[in-house]
Amino acid sequence: MTATDTTTSTPVTLDRVTKEYWQKGRCTTALDECTLEIAAGEFFSLLGPSGTGKTTLLNLLAGFERPDSGTVRVGDREVRTAGPDRAVVFQAPTLYPWLTAAGNVAEGLRHLHLSRRDRKARALQQLSEVGLEHAAGRYPHQMSGGMAQRVGIARALAMQPDVLVMDEPFAALDAYVRREMQELAVRLQQERQVTTLFVTHSIEEALVLSDRIATMADGQVTEIFEVDSPHPRDVTSSEFNHLRRAIADRIEAGVRAERERVR
């Protein structure tokens, strides 16, 4: 059985989720009764300025934190802790420096109780899916930023998660490599259809990748935009310019409302 054979598609639901942080006697409401549904197999992006709750939402879905109220569900299971059904890809891939690319991917599979040989076979297959079959024996210090991020993605997908959570995974890469990584993300999504929550600051990146895009302000989703053009997308087309403008306007309206609120 190959990794591609075991595609799973599971919806994600947030129901009136609130998360507050207390610091020095002051409360910040990072998420404020936030409700959201991500369909099975959907590529869903969150966009919004700093401090609007994107990372908090991602952390709650990953199970790194618990909400103060409301529920986060993957399928019909409530998220309470981190688990292998939700794989996370961070901006900087946290690879073990003493392990090769294949070793890093295989290490992520320990919880699956596979034999060493099967872990290695799955790691090599996954590396080839992300275009790194030639680099399985390289150590992190021998990899470029793009290569390391491919290993991070391979490690996440090798776990065959129900949900992939990506926190600005391409933000630190140069424009050319970022474009390559976006193409990879589109291809993998078409092949695997893992439900994906993707956080980015780039409207263009969200337009290139997503089925739907949510704008966030003040701990809530303010609007959801559908992008139903086929891939590969020409984001310089007039249709995309129109959508880009509408999304930027929505984000700016959120920023203005926030300024008014704190005045």
Ligand SMILES: Nc1ncnc2c1ncn2[C@@H]1O[C@H](COP(=O)(O)OP(=O)(O)OP(=O)(O)O)[C@@H](O)[C@H]1O
């Ligand atoms: N651990 C924490 N302790 C205190 N406040 C926090 C903590 N984590 C987040 N916050 C606050 O909650 C709010 C939402 O933060 P969050 O990181 O979710 O926003 P964000 O949209 O992801 O921002 P960025 O784009 O900069 O990552 C912010 O006001 C932030 O300062």
